[in-house]
Amino acid sequence: MPELRVCALYPELMNIYADRGNLLLLQRRCEWRGISFTLLRSDLGDELDPEAADLFYIGGGQDRDQRLCALDLAEVKRDALHAAADRGAVVLAVCGGYQLLGHSYQLGDEQLPGVGLVDLHTVRSDGPRLIGNVAIEVELEPGRPRVLAGFENHGGRTHLASSATPLGRVLRGHGNNGEDGLEGVRRGTVIGTYLHGPLLPKNAWFADWLMAAALGLTGPLDPLDDELEDAAHREARRAAGVS
Amino acid sequence: MTMLAPKLAAAxxxxSLARRAGRGGGTSLPGKVLMRLDPHAISALAQRLVRGSVVISATNGKTTTAAMTASVLDLAGISLVHNRAGANMAGGIASTLLSAARPGGRIDGELGLFEVDEFWLDRLTAELQPRALLLSNLFRDQLDRYGELETIADRWAAVATSLPAGTRLVLNADDPLIADLGREADSVTYFGVEDRSIAMPEMQHASDSKHCRRCGHxxxxxAIYLGHLGSYRCPSCGRERPAPTVAADAIQLHGxxxxxxxxxxxAGTATVKLPLPGLYNVYNALGAAALCLDLGVSPELVVAGLEAVTAAFGRAERIQIGDIELSILLVKNPAGANEILRTLVLEQAELDLLGVLNDRTADGKDISWVWDADFELLAPRVRRLTCSGTRAAELALRMKYAGVPADRLVVIGTLEQALDAALSAAPDGRLFALPTYTALLELREELARRGHVTRFWERRGADR
Structure with a gap:
């Protein structure tokens, strides 16, 4: 039986927007397909084994907790995360976790280190937080554009270097910085996004894409009855103003 | 006051125009107009109250705690000016004061009893200059509107340190964020739960405030009683829960x-038979009791008042609809929802439910929180859940992933039709409605249209 091993980083600290909804989606959709599911966790100070999981997840957190995690990521887990990404594991970083994926997060006089998995930096703005429903168009497979819909709420503005590839382009909402029309980042199986908290329940197709990528599958996963999933996706798109 | 009178009349x-135009209760509109005409109208009108004001705030339980306090103070013969409809920002409080204001600088009431929105506490405390401030809990709630919990905690800490000397603080000892507000204060009353038998085996998912604000450990x-409320201490700096002087033990929850x-x-110990369910209402009752005792009400009247309380608007409110008893339980954030869920599963039977999830501004446009609430607790007990509201499908999806079989979930976006469907599929004669805030207003309006309840603003005085 195939097995999906998911490692949640700092699940006690980086969970502010109900990030566990994402883990729940992955778990159930594995179980319903007869794929064994294992949830691991890695907390402050824990060494990370890059071979131990197929998908590493970092959610969002309050400033105080994000700071603790930034230092821990840089000092304890950086090399392991790089090794995991290099061997093709999925790294999904959401909201506050996404802000730690690049080179640095500048908060006024203070600079939080990033893990440097992707070529970007983030700056806390004095301007308003970027809050609201958001929909983006992504093209994870060439020639097959699809929509991700969710909610964003962030004070930081993220700027991709010219060499970096965004996850998608903004259809409605703010995205990385409210200016360049780009949202998130993607480098192979490393993905960061401001679509926060439970984005997978609103985009079950994306949960499946992540699972397939993490399992290294080439063919499609077994289909499930996704009537409610599809309806929730439509609702989220409608909330963002994209039908 | 000669300057104020024409503004009162205009507001x-x-x-009255808004109401006649059918624009709902208009509970905060006149107040908003008044505030536009005179930004300090609240202060001017509050000064007319001969016994001053008391202010209640919390993430959860404001309306019910205020209703309990009102019930006690009514028995004590103190006449109130009270924003009982729950309009708790400046406009709502100005409206409440406005409707009580009388010519000649008078006001119809001795004491102001105001529940205040968490985010408005600093501004409204400055205007109202309350003699006592009851602060009960802080949970994560509507992050799109309120921002981080720590931000609110900082603002509240600033309020607590800026109060005039002599202002009484009534604080929940079991919430570390709240208890900290009284560390430097000289007139503070702490309340809390002292019943280990009711503690939870582990912390819930959405728990907040797990770290000492002094040292970060x-x-x-x-013991954990509810969310992050409990008996705690910091192993690093030694800070611990203050001992409460108003406490509950021997707690029994009846469905x-x-x-x-x-x-x-x-003054001693007395048994309270509270006609409202759940541990969260025991906390509300403790807060109300501590506040009323602080105001000089006798313990006997406190107990009698708590036992006489009726459910506030949509808070465990029960309404008879033909053969069916409809219980309405407002849910609006994970901590509040978890308490409702814990209370619901005290019922022994399988449950028929109507869930209404809206994402309007007053609900919080971000519905992420439904994935934080422990619906897994409820899942094995759901016989049928009719899901409605602007985000009906995501609520149904949440329940599917919580473990409810798909054939027990029905999605009907329109509330009117969802209510009919839910009422027709409640074989035990009981239906539990779990609406978010604007859904509660819509549900109440639909029930009023059908003649099952009176509209809130038509109840004036009826529920005193």
Missing amino acids: RAVG AYVYD TTSSTFSLRTA
Whole structure:
């Protein structure tokens, strides 16, 4: 039986927007397909084994907790995360976790280190937080554009270097910085996004894409009855103003 | 006051126009107009109250705690000016004061009893200059509107340190964020739960405030009662839960209808039969009791008042619809929802439910929180859940992933049709409605249209 091993980083600290909804989606959709599911966790100070999981997840957190995690990521887990990404594991970083994926997060006089998995930096703005429903168009497979819909709420503005590839382009909402029309980042199986908290329940197709990528599958996963999933996706798109 | 009178009249006229135009209760509109005409109208009108004002705030339980306080103070013969409809920002409080204001600088009421929105506490405390401030809890709630919990905690800390000397603080000892507000204060009353038998085996998913604000170390809990409320201490700096002088023990929860507990105060111990369900209402009752005792009400009247309380608007409110008893339980954030869920599963039977999830501004446009609430607790007990509201499908999806079989979930976006469907599929004669805030207003309006309840603003005085 195939097995999906998911490692949640700092699940006690980086969970502010109900990030566990994402883990729940992955778990159930594995179980319903007869794929064994294992949830691991890695907390402050824990060494990370890059071979131990197929998908590493970092959610969002309050400033105080994000700071603790930034230092821990840089000092304890950086090399392991790089090794995991290099061997093709999925790294999904959401909201506050996404802000730690690049080179640095500048908060006024203070600079939080990033893990440097992707070529970007983030700056806390004095301007308003970027809050609201958001929909983006992504093209994870060439020639097959699809929509991700969710909610964003962030004070930081993220700027991709010219060499970096965004996850998608903004259809409605703010995205990385409210200016360049780009949202998130993607480098192979490393993905960061401001679509926060439970984005997978609103985009079950994306949960499946992540699972397939993490399992290294080439063919499609077994289909499930996704009537409610599809309806929730439509609702989220409608909330963002994209039908 | 000669300057204030014409402004009062103008603001009243707007409210009456709005009401006649069918624009709902207009509970905060006249107040908003008044505030536009005179930004310090609240202060001017509050000064007319001969017994001053008391202010209640919390993430959860404001409306019910205020209703309990009102019930006690009514028995004590103190006439109130009270924003009982729950309009708790500046406009709502100005409206409440406006409707009580009388010519000649008078006001119809001795004491102001105001529940205040968490985010408005600093501004409204400055205007109202309350003699006592009851602060009960802080949970994560509507992050799109309120921002981080720590931000609110900082603002509240600033309020607590800027109060005029002599202002009484009534604080929940079991919430570390709240208890900290009284560390430097000289007139503070702490309340809390002292019943280990009711503690939870582990912390819930959505728990907040797990770290000491003084030194940053994680708290150690001897007992967790509700969310992050409990008996805690910091192993690093030694800060710990203050000992409450108003406490509840021997707590017994009776399903979705009532509870019993032993109320311990400096004056002794008395049994309270509370006609509202759940541990969260025991906390609300403790806060109300501590506040009323602080105001000089006798323990006997406190107990009698708590036992006479009726459910606030949509808070465990029960309405008879033909053969069906409809219980309405407002849910609006994970901590509040978890308490409702814990209370619901005290019922022994399988449950028929109507869930209404809206994402309008007053609900919080971000519905992420439904994935934080522990619906897994409820899942094995759901016989049928009719899901409605602007985000009906995501609520149904949440329940599917919580473990409810798909054939027990029905999605009907339109509330009117969803209510009909839910009422026709409640074979036990009981239906539990779990609406978010604007869904509660819509549900109440639909029930009023059908003649099952009166509209709130038509109840004036009826529920005193």
